[in-house]
Amino acid sequence: MQLTDEQQNALNQLQAMLQGSGFRGALLHGVTGSGKTQVYLELAKDALNLGMKILILVPEINLTPQTRKRFEDFLQCEIPILHSGLGAKEKRETWKKLLLNEPKILMGTRSAILAPFEPQLIIIDEEHDSSYKQQDPAPRYNVREMAFHIAHKYGALVVLGSATPSMESYENAKRGNLKLLEMKKRPGGLPLPEVIIADMKEVRKKQDKDLMLSPILRDALAKTISDGNQAIILLNRRGYSTTRICEECGNPLLCTDCNVVLVYHKQHGKLMCHYCGKSFPPDTHCKCGSKEFVFAGSGIEKAEEEILDWLPDSKILRLDADTTSGVGATEKLLQKFRKKECNILLGTQMVAKGHDFPDVSLVGVLCADIGSNIPDFRASERYFQLLTQVAGRAGRFLENSQVIIQTFCPENPVMQFAIKHNYSGFSKSELAERQEAFYPPFCKIIQIRLQGKNKNRLDLVAKNLRSQLSIINSQLSILGPAEPFVSKVQKLHRLVITLKAANPADIKKAIDKVDYKGVEIRIDRDC
Numbered sequence: 001m002q003l004t005d006e007q008q009n010a011l012n013q014l015q016a017m018l019q020g021s022g023f024r025g026a027l028l029h030g031v032t033g034s035g036k037t038q039v040y041l042e043l044a045k046d047a048l049n050l051g052m053k054i055l056i057l058v059p060e061i062n063l064t065p066q067t068r069k070r071f072e073d074f075l076q077c078e079i080p081i082l083h084s085g086l087g088a089k090e091k092r093e094t095w096k097k098l099l100l101n102e103p104k105i106l107m108g109t110r111s112a113i114l115a116p117f118e119p120q121l122i123i124i125d126e127e128h129d130s131s132y133k134q135q136d137p138a139p140r141y142n143v144r145e146m147a148f149h150i151a152h153k154y155g156a157l158v159v160l161g162s163a164t165p166s167m168e169s170y171e172n173a174k175r176g177n178l179k180l181l182e183m184k185k186r187p188g189g190l191p192l193p194e195v196i197i198a199d200m201k202e203v204r205k206k207q208d209k210d211l212m213l214s215p216i217l218r219d220a221l222a223k224t225i226s227d228g229n230q231a232i233i234l235l236n237r238r239g240y241s242t243t244r245i246c247e248e249c250g251n252p253l254l255c256t257d258c259n260v261v262l263v264y265h266k267q268h269g270k271l272m273c274h275y276c277g278k279s280f281p282p283d284t285h286c287k288c289g290s291k292e293f294v295f296a297g298s299g300i301e302k303a304e305e306e307i308l309d310w311l312p313d314s315k316i317l318r319l320d321a322d323t324t325s326g327v328g329a330t331e332k333l334l335q336k337f338r339k340k341e342c343n344i345l346l347g348t349q350m351v352a353k354g355h356d357f358p359d360v361s362l363v364g365v366l367c368a369d370i371g372s373n374i375p376d377f378r379a380s381e382r383y384f385q386l387l388t389q390v391a392g393r394a395g396r397f398l399e400n401s402q403v404i405i406q407t408f409c410p411e412n413p414v415m416q417f418a419i420k421h422n423y424s425g426f427s428k429s430e431l432a433e434r435q436e437a438f439y440p441p442f443c444k445i446i447q448i449r450l451q452g453k454n455k456n457r458l459d460l461v462a463k464n465l466r467s468q469l470s471i472i473n474s475q476l477s478i479l480g481p482a483e484p485f486v487s488k489v490q491k492l493h494r495l496v497i498t499l500k501a502a503n504p505a506d507i508k509k510a511i512d513k514v515d516y517k518g519v520e521i522r523i524d525r526d527c
Contacts, residue, residue: 004183023155023158030163057112077104198214201408361398
């Protein structure tokens with residue numbers, strides 16, 4: 001395959017870095033569909049010719065089959081993989097090979113970074129993805145930080161690739177700590193997809209408020225199918241109705257163990273908690289005693305129902321946690337879509353992650369405002385990444401592709417950057433806000449998460465802990481204790497204390513001296 005000028009330029013610089021010594025790092029920032037994988041392939045070929053070992057990481061298990069096939073076909077060698085979805089026999093065979101020092105290439109998800117393997121080249125695709133951070137169970141680690149540590153130890157080259165790099169990686173590249181390589185065009189002159197905004201405030205004035213799809217999306221979907229192409233529809237909400245509201249007191253029904261609204265899943269005929277997994281009958285009494293209720297809010301099951309009502313001959317494949325619970329279920333569903341056995345892929349954020357489908361000419365985003373107002377300093381970054389990544393699934397091999405985003409807030413600055421594919425503008429704005437508010441990448445941040453069954457005891461320990469931290473280091477910026485977005489899970493109340501400092505050593509010294517007996521705590525770095 002002939003490389004574009006941008007691909008060749010990036011490859012030339014990476015080849016020069018590959019033959020260097022000591023730790024080297026590069027950020028390959030290319031728009032969606034710009035051919036970053038082809039650059040990885042050529043670089044891996046050069047590394048093998050130099051007798052180097054290569055570690056290739058992808059964020060999700062369901063991305064390993066397509067990525068593995070591309071690398072094996074190009075490099076003409078078998079590549080072992082490691083991830084949590086493998087059976088015991090497969091894992092055992094891979095570990096045997098690693099302990100015998102056989103493989104030259106290893107591919108996997110985040111757990112592969114812990115394998116007994118000494119790479120000279122580490123490729124982390126979609127480096128921005130939150131899946132690269134291990135939260136529970138222990139050990140807790142960030143793959144990107146682990147990769148840098150391993151690279152320093154073995155003198156390796158680390159290549160981070162993404163269309164929407166994390167703010168930390170992008171700022172590191174701007175400071176010169178990583179080599180910034182950019183690819184701003186798709187091969188063959190294919191344009192980025194046209195993005196159309198459907199203002200649902202105006203749409204709701206003209207159509208039935210219960211309908212989830214706007215007229216423009218319904219018509220585009222019908223045309224896509226009649227043309228023999230495929231469509232991806234994103235709705236980041238599981239279930240059928242997102243809440244059940246009491247008609248007597250007006251309150252939503254909460255999980256008895258968590259401070260979380262229950263979601264109605266029509267497929268299972270149950271109200272379900274998405275945090276602890278507990279389920280309840282749909283007619284469960286409200287705590288006020290009333291039996292009268294209404295369902296409100298729309299989830300992915302309802303969207304599937306509406307599309308089938310509108311296009312009864314369409315073949316929909318739904319991709320969410322309810323349809324992919326079995327071993328290998330996700331890959332089987334994606335294979336069906338890849339083989340064009342289905343023409344509509346309807347899914348949660350799973351559908352936005354690095355998939356390469358040649359016949360997708362339309363992407364629709366329902367309820368695009370979900371996640372834009374979460375009280376988290378990374379909310380805008382994740383919102384921009386999700387919109388940009390899912391939009392990038394359209395028109396990777398086809399002209400005249402479209403992305404239709406349904407929103408109640410089209411003037412949202414983050415959305416405006418996303419619809420223009422303007423990462424540079426977004427990062428400039430976001431980094432300026434982070435710097436003013438003293439958040440990463442301009443400081444180090446640690447969140448101490450406390451939880452316990454006794455709320456009063458938890459409050460007391462949290463207040464004492466804050467006092468101790470203030471005494472130990474007066475230079476720390478301390479926020480909280482405060483309740484997180486979800487304040488109770490599995491009968492355990494939660495509080496968080498956030499520490500910020502320019503020097504990470506200041507935080508470490510404070511944490512090492514703290515006495516936090518009496519409650520369970522977890523420490524999350526760069527949360």
